[in-house]
Amino acid sequence: MTLHSKFKDETDKSDKPSYFNLPPLDVSIAFPQATPASSFPPSVSDYYQFDDLLTPEEQAIRMKVRECMEKEVAPVMTEYWEKAEFPFQLIPKLGALRIAGGTIKGYGCPGLSLTVSAIATAEIARVDASFSTFILVHSSLAMLTIALCGSEEQKQKYLPSLAQLKTIACWALTEPEYGSDASSLKTIATKVEGGWILEGQKRWIGNSTFADVLVIFARNASTNQINGFIVKKDSPGLTATKIPNKIALRIVQNGDILLKKVFVPDEDRLPGINSFQDTSKVLAISRVIVAWQPIGISMGVYDMCLRYLKERKQFGAPLAAFQINQQKLTRMLGNVQAMTLVGWRLCKLYENGKMTPGHASLGKSWITLKARETVALGRELLGGNGILADFLVAKAFCDLEPIYTFEGTYDINSLVTGREITGFASFKSAPVKDRSRL
Helix, strand or coil: CCCCCCCCCCCCCCCCCCCCCCCCCCHHHHCCCCCCCCCCCCCCCCCCCHHHHCCHHHHHHHHHHHHHHHHHHHHHHHHHHHHCCCCHHHHHHHHCCCCCCCCCEECCEECCCHHHHHHHHHHHHHHCHHHHHHHHHHHHHHHHHHHHHCCHHHHHHHHHHHHCCCCCEEEECCECCECCCHHHCCCEEEEECCEEEEEEEEEEEECCCCCCEEEEEEEECCCCCEEEEEEECCCCCEEEEECCCCCCCCCCCEEEEEEEEEEEEHHHEECCCCCHHHHHHHHHHHHHHHHHHHHHHHHHHHHHHHHHHHHCEECCEEHHHCHHHHHHHHHHHHHHHHHHHHHHHHHHHHHCCCCCHHHHHHHHHHHHHHHHHHHHHHHHHCHHHHHCHHHCHHHHHHHHHHHHHCCCCHHHHHHHHHHHHHCCCCCCCCCCCCCCCC
């Protein structure tokens, strides 16, 4: 016996209610008891007055970035996150902040301290993690690689427009078969007359679908060492296509890059990258910056939760009046203080020439772990609204997941620190033997 549903086919709308296709209610009408994140809450997470550790210049930059993010990005971020599209009209607003290029001196770059660059990253991530990732890839990876590993001519040619965000860059290391084991990448660079031919594939490359400049890492076919190249958009044989169906950092345009006999002239080979070890000088800085993304995310989640719990009432009282909610808020606030101070100390170690790879890896792994706990508590506190991007926390909950993973997973970063403190490298499994000892 065949059972027929009342709703026979999704395309058959003849028996649907008249209001079936009406647009959704605006969230402020559907849920008037709490303010959505499009009107961003005030910053109230600096409980231990971290601002006192900053110079007036550093405080001014922090406030400038905060005001831009709250005014320009917060009102539209949920819409673009839902659509998984990038709001290109906001790039000039970010360019006007003069933070792209971060610590790079000269060539139109701001020459900021690492501390200021990190704080600016946190302020961007506080409102939207996708925007902080966009700037991170462009500035702390691609631009920094050109600045540290490029020729004088390359720096003069590319950095000024990148610093103004008039042109956009991406950084392509990861491949489909090599993520944590990036040093084993197999994209090949073959020397030919006047330049190089690149062949291979890259994956998860942020900004790649619209970047003007692509920093590509490939294995030199002659030396078997890793080299770096600057590839211009629309080079013959180059394609970059968007990775669909992401649940996190949806505004970031991650792409698959295909390189099919792409010619790169000699002048666009980065002379300072002759082995995989040469990427470490870039990653040392970028890993610190990445550690400040979860700090910013946690700041925003705390700010949102505190306002929400004061506005939302149940059982005749604001949610903020209940003991269990206060306990969760206090845990979140404590995490933010600890993460901030670890991040700040990491910056100072670097600026004083004392930071080791183990320091950076421990900072990134531990901070992301505590941030995970913080946003999970925030999701609990918002109840049903904790799964709506309109109230920030659900979006932040998702956006933190890839940050926990990229620039070294939690486990890989733990092993980097473990190697440093024990003297033993444990990244690769023991060789598999044909026979058991038994």
